[in-house]
Amino acid sequence: MNKIEFGIIHDIFTGLDRQIGLHGGAPIGLVVCGGTALFALGLVHRTTKDVDVLGTVVETGKMLAVQKIEKLSEWLIEAAKTVGRDFGLPDNWLNIGPAPQVESGLPEGFEKRLVKKNYGRYLTIYFISRLDQIHFKLYAAIDRDDYHTQDLLALNPTEEEVETASKWTLTQDVSEGYRSVLMAFLREHGYESIASRI
Amino acid sequence: MNLSPAEFKKRLLNGLLDLHWKHWTAAGVASHIEPELRWVIDLEALIASTIAIGEHDRRLLSVTLEWIIKNGEWVNLSRFKRIARLFTKPSLRMQEPLLSTKEVNDAIAALRNSEVHRDGIFSGLRRKGTVTEPGIHQPSLLQLLARALLGIDARADVLIYLLLNRSGNSNSIAKDVFYDQKNIYRVLENFTKAAVVTKVSGNKAGNYSLRDDNIWLTILGMDKKPEYINWVKTFLVLDRLAQAISTPSRSEDEYVLSSLFRDLLNDVQPIARPLAITVPDPGPFPGPKYFVPFASAMLKILKTMKEHNE
Numbered sequence: 001m002n003k004i005e006f007g008i009i010h011d012i013f014t015g016l017d018r019q020i021g022l023h024g025g026a027p028i029g030l031v032v033c034g035g036t037a038l039f040a041l042g043l044v045h046r047t048t049k050d051v052d053v054l055g056t057v058v059e060t061g062k063m064l065a066v067q068k069i070e071k072l073s074e075w076l077i078e079a080a081k082t083v084g085r086d087f088g089l090p091d092n093w094l095n096i097g098p099a100p101q102v103e104s105g106l107p108e109g110f111e112k113r114l115v116k117k118n119y120g121r122y123l124t125i126y127f128i129s130r131l132d133q134i135h136f137k138l139y140a141a142i143d144r145d146d147y148h149t150q151d152l153l154a155l156n157p158t159e160e161e162v163e164t165a166s167k168w169t170l171t172q173d174v175s176e177g178y179r180s181v182l183m184a185f186l187r188e189h190g191y192e193s194i195a196s197r198i
Numbered sequence: 199m200n201l202s203p204a205e206f207k208k209r210l211l212n213g214l215l216d217l218h219w220k221h222w223t224a225a226g227v228a229s230h231i232e233p234e235l236r237w238v239i240d241l242e243a244l245i246a247s248t249i250a251i252g253e254h255d256r257r258l259l260s261v262t263l264e265w266i267i268k269n270g271e272w273v274n275l276s277r278f279k280r281i282a283r284l285f286t287k288p289s290l291r292m293q294e295p296l297l298s299t300k301e302v303n304d305a306i307a308a309l310r311n312s313e314v315h316r317d318g319i320f321s322g323l324r325r326k327g328t329v330t331e332p333g334i335h336q337p338s339l340l341q342l343l344a345r346a347l348l349g350i351d352a353r354a355d356v357l358i359y360l361l362l363n364r365s366g367n368s369n370s371i372a373k374d375v376f377y378d379q380k381n382i383y384r385v386l387e388n389f390t391k392a393a394v395v396t397k398v399s400g401n402k403a404g405n406y407s408l409r410d411d412n413i414w415l416t417i418l419g420m421d422k423k424p425e426y427i428n429w430v431k432t433f434l435v436l437d438r439l440a441q442a443i444s445t446p447s448r449s450e451d452e453y454v455l456s457s458l459f460r461d462l463l464n465d466v467q468p469i470a471r472p473l474a475i476t477v478p479d480p481g482p483f484p485g486p487k488y489f490v491p492f493a494s495a496m497l498k499i500l501k502t503m504k505e506h507n508e
Contacts, residue, residue, distance in 0.1 A: 008485070011484075011486065015485055082457060086456065
């Protein structure tokens, strides 16, 4: 199986655009987070095995609204399956794993910070911004001290950004247990002052 | 190797049209193209395929009509209908079938020597007097020679199959020669009673083979066997490719063509194998990178089919 990386992501999304057309699909805007958004925007150089779709975007004039995606439509599943075959990608390379986050709540101003890229007549990808990556990566890193922590540190966040993100993660998990793990994480990674303020 | 989609389109269409001209020339059409001598021609497949690609060469369509009017009695109409039906099936992600039902009906009307053929696909075509009777003793016209001997029915095609493919059961032969399996079974059983074929026991489906190939070569006036290609399957693949590269939304897009190539790979490999041509596995060529290796293999297949005249 091939990994998804910076050098090929444009071809993959362009391919998905063409296959949506060939499978009788309709224009669609997808919000993409995770590793794909990191390297597509040149924030972190690494590979990933999948494309995490957070939701769909409805654009009305200059306003963007992110909507929860319950399941991918049949034509998008079939189009993705063909692209997966064509690029040697793993099954389920296009997945809606992070979709529940839309209901849990997104950071303030999330929609305005989305970075829009058009891949043809059918597919528009809205990559989440660097600041929102910091929010999501911090939240994920608290649970699992793995590549999420590496991604977070690679984003080189400012103290202010970590503080904003920390406050947001506390709205996602209001338990005392989470707060204490967050504090420990912040202290471990040199953000003692933030730990003392929040 | 540098090969653009535009260059591939030009070379594939030219090669495919030349191949059809070679077959028609062997069948009695006067042209500047060398007649097919190596491969056994399949008349019904040739007619269906010529109509499918006729939009690219009206002159080819014109001589086909003329040939049908002059020599149509050689065509097995029910087999033509069966084969033409395959051309009317929409294939995966292809916009249109290769032939519409109306085009098939126009061809059937022409084959029945009806005046209807002056309308529809053949309208506006003029006879040019460039068609003669086929010289059925050419090795490539073995199908016609066998039909002259056994009649315009399944027996001739079964004989050719057994002579050139050695053996098969009623199912495998029916699939290859495009007849109803019961029909093929009856022919094989009758051939067995007549001691023309032997039935190998122990096989559930029953494998049949000719009792003596050499006797048949003598009867047919041949010193060696001509070569066999399943032209129905071959033309279906080549015509689908020609259709795809002639569709504006696909013709210039290397990724879309590469994806289509992957769809067709399983149909192309059995065609390439007897020609000793390797169609590259798509694995090392992700996305649009498969365009050049596959397109090059297809052009090689066409070149081999066209050039190996003996």
